[in-house]
Amino acid sequence: MSGGIAVETLSEAEARTELARLANEIARANTAYHGEDTPEISDADYDALKARNAAIEAAFPHLKRSDSPSEQVGASPSEAFSKVTHEQRMLSLGNAFDAGEVAEFNARIRRYLGLGPESPLTYTAEPKxxxxxxxxxYENGRLTQAATRGDGQVGENVTANARxxxxIPEEISDAPALLEVRGEVYMSHADFAALNVRQTERGAKTFANPRNAAAGSLRQLxxxxTQARPLRFFAYAWGALSEPLAETQMGAIDRLEALGFVTNDMTRLCDGPKEMLAHYETIEQARATLGYDIDGVVYKVNDLGLQARLxxxxxxxRWAVAHKFPxxxxxxRLEAIDIQVGRTGALSPVARLAPVTVGGVVVSNATxxxxxxxxxxxNKGMEIRDGKDIRVGDWVQVYRAGDVIPKIADVDLAxxxxxAAPYxxxxxxxxxxSDATRExxxxxxxxxxxxxxxxxxxEKLKHFVSRAAFDIEGLGAKQVEMFHADDILPVREPADIFTLRARDAxxxxxxxxxxxxxxTSAGNLFQAIEDKREIEMSRLLFALGIRHVGEIAAQDLARxxxxxxxxxxxxxxxxxxxLARRAADEAADAERRAAAEDGRRARVSEARARAFAARDVPDESAAVWDDLIAADGIGPVMALSLSDAFANPDERGAIERLVAELRSILPPETRADDSPVAGKTVVxxxxxxxxxxxxxxxxxxxxxAKVSGSVSAKTDLLVAGPGAGSKAVKAAELGIETIDEDGWLSLIGDA
Structure with missing residues (x-):
């Protein structure tokens, strides 16, 4: 799924395209896995997508998207449950896939902390x-709330089910007045098999794997x-605390066990990468006999003081990483290839497979x-899979690492x-x-x-009513499908939502x-729609579903x-x-292709592209364009996408009809932070x-504050230590305030 083009050979245009594809695939995978408990890709495929996205962002940092998958966690909570805002966010983990990456994790920690190779540094290692x-x-020892991770910030209230x-104990003694215990709900292999037998006997739906069974069971209305399902819980972390559990990770785990929680008995204290990798091998060898599913080993810095610094x-x-299993x-057999059409019009082929068990899980689809x-x-014409194409009827090799949909790794031509005809x-x-074209x-x-x-x-309408967009209570994906297909009260574009009440009357x-x-339900829906006639500008922008404009980019544009x-x-x-910029990009692509045919490597700079684009363009237009692409988080690709959307007569008409239905479009709130550097750009x-x-x-x-790597007219403050060079000179030329490290610490109150 991650593509076969080496990152170092990508052109800038190809990198932009690849980042857009990756953002779309990862977002869809997050929703399927975290929000719907029906994963569409395997863990390995997901990890490969994230790794490729990170590699391209590292090679082309100026192309990092505002809706980058590297800035997102999980998926939005279900509308079926009340929402819980986590006092401390529930984050995901970075991944390591081999011994070298584990060693680099350790080296990165030491660099960050300024520790030499001989300084003591221990880690815990536990099954993932x-x-x-x-x-x-828990408040004063009593369980008061249980919540899923959701998108990391907001989860689902599943307190009744967790009880x-x-x-999961209802009461605990000798605990801090406030204690948030975090862990994993799971189902053992034996209990999973017995549950599927009971489901089959009742003529009910069976589950694909223990993870899906556990997630589906916990998220029952x-x-x-839930009580009839054999769910278990491992505790391994914590959130908000009124007082520390211990001084170390291992000490805190021991404290959780003493409080009555089940912790994993394979957690070990390790002195550096050698012992971490040795315990990884021990856990991997024991994997088949554990009786529950794991997909790797998690390493954490043991000293909680160092965790806080990191x-x-x-x-x-920064202080933890998941070392994933292969x-x-x-x-x-590949039985069919279906085409699905997404919100941006992308035609996505899906393989329909003869069901096969891979690692104990039945899989039947592949992207x-x-x-x-x-x-x-x-997409550069280079061979993958040794040039073997994929045809309906082929015998294909697939792989997975804990989820349902695999990647096709190979084809048996024999x-x-x-x-069998080429697809x-x-x-x-x-x-x-309509025509399906490829730019x-x-x-x-x-x-x-x-x-x-x-x-x-x-799909655009579903996006429009999603949580980060208009978030209309009672108007979810199923209701959107119903209204879109309706002949009496059709909703074919966003503005139609706001005329529903009048048309219904x-x-x-x-x-x-x-x-x-x-x-009652109809009245509640109409009122919920009415309440959204006043909307924040950033939510409106995000709701339009314009390609490349994610939630963060919409906020940047609004600001x-x-x-x-x-x-x-x-x-x-x-x-x-x-339009001139698009012509410049097309000319640059043509130059790269010509250079490639001649065995040369073209180097078309951003400055050159902008200079080309500025020819024969009115000064006012060029100035406004430069201001747009210079905006925080906005670049030429996103700016072109915005421009195209608002210049398209059909899209512009739909946008203007929507805006006419709104009572007010609210500007972004001004930061109320009392920090002396809040809202400032610091270098x-x-x-x-x-x-x-x-x-x-x-x-x-x-x-x-926003930390930038370069000095510009937008810089508010330069913090210059010994050896400051060209940045200090440029700051002086621009009249930017410059202070030393002591001045910085005094300013922020850390002196």
């Missing part, structure tokens, strides 16, 4: 349970169903990425059926019949139907008379322009410059003597 993350909140699990990245702790393999992947080549990728949309440099073929394509329209309250609806009118004026004014340069550069950056960001 393949279950559902759960946070238990039915024997491993009826707690009596802190967190946006989605992962994937498993199996052979099966095939795009037409090049099926044909046995990458078993290919006689007469012809459709050039028209299977949903609406230069894009690996994906897309439907050109836009809003007339029912698949795109439905004209149709003599039809909605309240339908199965599953009533006067930059402050009003809807200012944004639309800028996009209209910048349109000539946007560090030279050598810092009292903290590492990483610690300084983390501290600044925790106080609400």
């Amino acid at each position: 349970i393949d279950g559902l993350s759960l946070s238990l909140r 039915t699990i024997d491993d 009826d707690a009596t169903i 802190g967190y990245r946006s989605t992962t702790p 994937a498993e393999l199996a052979w099966t 095939l990425h795009n037409e090049d992947y099926i044909a046995g080549r990458d 078993k290919r059926p006689e007469g 012809e990728f459709p050039t028209v949309c299977p949903e609406c019949g 230069e440099g894009d690996a994906i073929r897309r439907c050109t139907g836009g809003l007339i394509c029912p698949a795109q329209a439905v 004209k149709n003599v309250a039809k909605l309240a008379k339908r199965d599953g609806w009533g006067e 930059h322009y402050q009003s809807w009118e200012a944004l639309t004026f800028a996009l209209d004014t910048a349109r000539p410059a946007a 560090f340069t030279g050598s810092l003597e009292k903290m590492t550069r990483a610690e300084a950056k983390a501290r600044a960001e925790s106080l609400g």
Whole structure:
């Protein structure tokens, strides 16, 4: 799934395209795994996607997307449960896949802390349970709340269900007044097998694997169903605390066990990578006999004081890593290739497989990425799988590492059926019949139907009502599908949502008379819609579902322009410059192709592309375009996508009809932080003597500052240590305030 093109050979345009594809696939995988308990790709495939995304971002840091998967955790909580905001976020873990990456994890920790190779540094190593993350909140020793991870910030309230699990005590003694215990809900292999036998005898749905069974059981609306399911719980971490559990990770685990929680007896204290890897091998060898699913080993810095110094990245702790097990393999027959159409019109091929058991799990689907992947080549024409294409009827090798949908690793040509024809990728949309085109440099073929394509329209509407967008209570994915297919109260575009009440009244309250609806539910829906006629600008932007514009980018745009009118004026004014930029990019791509044919490597710089694009463009348009792409988090790719959306007559019409239905578009809130550096852009340069550069950056960001790597007119403060060079000179030229490390510590109150 991660693609076969070496990162070092990617052009800038190819890197942009690949990052867009990866963001889409990872977001879909997160929703399927965390939000719906129906994973669509294997752990190994997911890890490969994340690793490739990280590698491309490292090679092309200026192309990092505002909705980058490296900045996201989990998926939005289900609308079926009340929501719980975690007092401390529940984050995911970074991954390591071999001994070298484990050694690099240790080296990275030492560099961050400024520890030499001889300084003592111990870690804990424990099995990584393949279950559902759960946070238990105890107040004065009594269980008051249980919540799933959700998207890391907001989870689902499953307190009633958690109370039915024997491993979760209702009361604990000698505990801190406030204690959040975190761990994993799981199901043993024996209990899973017995549950599926009972499900079969009752004619009910069976489960694909223990993880799905555990997640589905915990997330039941009826707690009596959960009570009848054999769920277990391992405790291994904590969230909010009124007082520390211990001074070390191992000490805290021992304390949790003393309080009555079940902890994993294979957790060990290790003195460095050699002992960590030795225990990894011990756990891997015991994996088949544990009686429950694990997918790796988790290493954590043992000293909690050092954990606090190391802190967190946006989605992962710096002090922990998951060392994942390798994937498993199996052979099966490819029975069909189906095409699914997504929100952006992407045609995604899906392999339908003869069901096969891989590592104890039955799998029957695989994502095939795009037409090049099926044909046995990458999007540069280079062979993958030794050039073997994939045909219906083929015997294919698949692999997984804990989930359902595998990757096709190989094809057995000796078993290919006689007469099997190469797969012809459709050039028209299977949903609406519109042309499906593939732009230069894009690996994906897309439907050109836009809003007339029912698949795109439905997916766009689902996105529009999603939690981070308009978040309309009572209007979820199922209701969107119902209204979109309705002949009496159709919802074909976002504006139609806000005319529902008026149209329903004209149709003599039809909605309240339908199965599953009533006067109360219909009235509640109409009121929920009415409440959203006032919306934050960033939510409106994100809700439009414009390609490349994620939640963070929408916030960046709102902060930059402050009003809807200012944004639309800028996009209209910048349109000539946007078209010139596209022409420049196309010329640059042509130059790269010509260079490749001649055996040369073209080097088309960003500055050169901008200079080319600026030719014959009105000065006002060029200035507005430059301001747009210079905005925090916004670059040429996203700016072009925005410009295209607002210049498209159909899309612009739909947007304007929606805006006409809204009462108010609210500007972003002004930060209320009382930190002296909140909202300021800070640059560090030279050598810092009292903290590492990483610690300084983390501290600044925790106080609400933005840390930049370069000095510009937008820089508010330069912190210069010994050896400061060109940055200090440029700051002086621009009149930017410059202070030394002591001045910085005094400013933030850490002196």
